[in-house]
Amino acid sequence: MKKIIKFLSLCLIVHSINAQTNKAHNPIIFADVPDASMVRVGDTYYMSSTTMHVNPGVPIMKSKDLVNWEIISYCYETLGKGDVLDLENGKNMYGRGSWASCIRYHNDTFYVSTFSATTGKTYIFSTKNPEKEPWQKIEFEPSYHDNTIFFDDDGKVYMIWAAGKLNIVELKEDLTGVKENTQRVLIENASAPAGDNIMLGAEGSQLFKVNGKYYLFNITWPRGGMRTVVIHRADNINGPWEGRLGLQDLGVAQGGLIDTPDGRWFSYLFRDYGGVGRIPYIVPVKWEDGWPILGEDGKVPQYLDLPPNKSLIPGIVNSDDFDRKENDEDLSLVWQWNHNPDNSLWSVRERKGYLRLKTGRIDTAFVQAKNTLTQRTIGPVSTGSTMLDVSNMKDGDFAGLCLLQKEFGLVGVKNDNGNKKIVMVSAAGEGPKELATVPLNQNKVYFKAECDFRDKTDKAHFFYSLDGLSWTPIGETINMPYTLPHFMGYRYGLFNYATKHVGGYVDFDYFHISEEISKMK
Template sequence: MKKNIAGFVAIKFALFSVSVATAQQKAHNPLIFADVPDMSMMRVGNTYYMSSTTMHFNPGVPIMKSNDLVNWKLINYCYDTLADIPSLNLTDGRGTYGRGSWASSIRYHNGTYYVSTFAQTTGKTYIYSTKDIEKGPWKRVAFKPSFHDHSLFFDDDGKVYMLYGNGKLSLVELNEDLSGVKEGGINQVVIENASLPALKEGQRGGLGAEGSQLFKKDGKYYLFNISWPPGGMRTVLLHRADKLTGPWEGKVGFQDLGVAQGGLIDMPDGRWFSYLFRDYGSVGRIPYLVPVKWEDGWPVLGVNGKVPETLDLPLNKSLIPGIVASDEFNRKKKEPALPLVWQWNHNPDNSLWSVSERKGFLRLKTGRVDTSFLLARNSLTQRTIGPLCSGVISLDVSGMKDGDFAGLALLQAQFGQVGVKVDGSNRNIVMINASTKKPVQAASIPLSQNIVFFKAECNFTDKKDVADFFYSLDDKTWLPIGTQLKMAYTIPQFIGYRFALFNYATRDTGGFADFDYFRITETISTIK
């Protein structure tokens, strides 16, 4: 009897171990713990492609690729710069924070890839197209007006449309060559108030339905939108119709954890998923996947109406180096000057940076006097990632001039900086904390050497949203500096926090700072 009990226990333990191991091999939500909002996805054969929003950063409209719908890698951008205008160049004293290009729509039609977007900054709609989505080149057409949160759609009869709007949704037919709105084509409101399915009787207000993404399955049209009803949460709205012009039938599609805004993606094996995102504090808007079943001609999202923690898909790998990556700034011949993980804050001045003037270093040069970090050009950024991450730089300050400030920052409206300020013949390591919306110098330490190391650590666990800064004189012993940064996701910038390498002048131009490397990890130290 004892042997039977022991055997039974052994079998149960083995089955439990297999179950745990199997669970550990499955994908988990969030899909990407980083700021990748307003996703649009498509499948071409066995390969998935995704576009997203990066607004005022350049290059813009990132394109990502996946072979399993879980693990994504940056492969391209649609443009180097959106437009050569003062607000995008940071020459107007304000910039275009939180604007630039917004939600994109990615499509594949007759051997060509298309990505469309729109920009409040320019008041235009843009359509980019290419035969080679990884190498380009991209063809661009631009026209007015700016169609808010539109979905680009190629119908079976060859006609091309955009469905767009906020609350009131409209359909517009485009020219066959996508060069603009077709004269005499369909141009009409198709849903007078798309928010209604999420509102209680007599209720008004909240976020109007937007984020349109349009799909077709088995002869029916399906439209995904997001709304935020008063007193509720971010909600997925679904509409379906037999004709694009309607009538459209609507319902609430999903309400859980505020995971909303996205669309549909199918797999070669016949499974369907919905890609959505969630506002997750200062790390930004992070993607989720939920399974989809079809019932009575409607997509049914989630597992019993909830976001599942795990998915029957391959295990998530690290976001390093596909979404973010370390950089030693060593470049071989024919390699791009900057890997795709990097984006400039607004348009760069390309005459004032280099990875070739000093081999193995990024050199940021000053060409004008600036009054603040947020108005300084040529801050080079990449995403922070959750739940934990740290960024480290090595900085050579020997080329800096009086009034220059260079170092490592966490970029948002309530930013934090650690770096070297030059005051006459003196150099000081300083930490700036803008948690209160006003930059405060929280520490200043004299520096008597040319090489110094800085680190910023972010903790996004359970929306703690705090960051600590450190410095080192030997790259071995790290010392905390200044005060803890309380990070906050602010609407004026509308981005998750980003690591930023910066150098700007406050008095004299012509100085430079040399960055030997940037290294990112998914851990933080125990020093607090």
């Protein structure tokens, strides 16, 4: 009898594991994809997100199942010009640039609205086909914080924005600005359902209309508590509005509603998760008395009744051998530049199968250097690696592989009076420090960085190799804290900058990213 019981228990465990592996799990993307906004068109979902100081900006992703996403375009190449956008004269826009966006579909056209306190403007981008046609840009002043654009059934177009006290305005028919005398307060205190002691006023507005009712989603943060979803509803956009708590679990918040072709409802949200960034979650929604009820018994489920997650590679991040055919794009969509690039100082065509980064000015600090090419780190663990040819460096040049955030870490090659050396740098604490140096007597060297985000471990290790086979750790383990000055998860980056003379260059043979680290093997 005991053997039968053990056998049956084993069968139940195996069945449970098999059932879970056939379902999606949260987070749906273990990478920095914050402030998501979604829309469904037919059987395809589209999502926009925040990328702030990296360009191109406002990525557009698509999915057939709400779980597995790929980047298909960006709304803009650059927001504009200026010292803070161009990393000129010691200025930068870390943690700023463009923030939360809103994607909508109206009259066979996709619209994405966003804003930038850096430029002081509100932006509306539009296209008929986000995969094959460019986005057209409208811009106007002022900058409407965390705005949501909304096309109502009567043809009017609204924008809701701000934090705590939420405002609404009607837009002109051509969306080029606001109609005069239409601005007013929509909700005096949108944080009220979460209590009186609020640290972050309700923001991140996303407005929806379901069965004739208006539903407004916001995020707020009670002092001493966690990020919280607040929902208001009204029968008329002019109110009155009634509000309630939508979800208060794990700090998962900010987002909105999405339905499936077969009539199911979900809410898309994100969670702060340390050094990897703000990662997207999906929670089921059921309707009770005209209210969307988020989660399962008020909790964020680990598993979802959706198709299982596949690898993020190649949808959100991807390896790159820089081997371009004649009609290929120079850079795949997983890549973004730190701030505005100087496109005259990089190439994937000048040397076949290599990314060439050239120097064009003198820089004294890594975070102020132009043309650092980045893509997201991913969790729970990941490794980024590259091979670098340093034959054409000039004296004072510094090039290599980084993990970019305020407290960055990097490993690279410095050319010091004709003597090349491998250097590991950490910017933890008071500022950048060289933690280790190794003489380099050859022109090809391999680097890798391993990231561990499991349970918010947020640690990284750097390695170098002289043959690509045998790896040697260098320097110290770095911590990867999520800091507000950069307001972004850690990103892998390839860099090269000059400290003495311009005109040198380096060639990167490849960048490979994997979902393993050496300690797992």
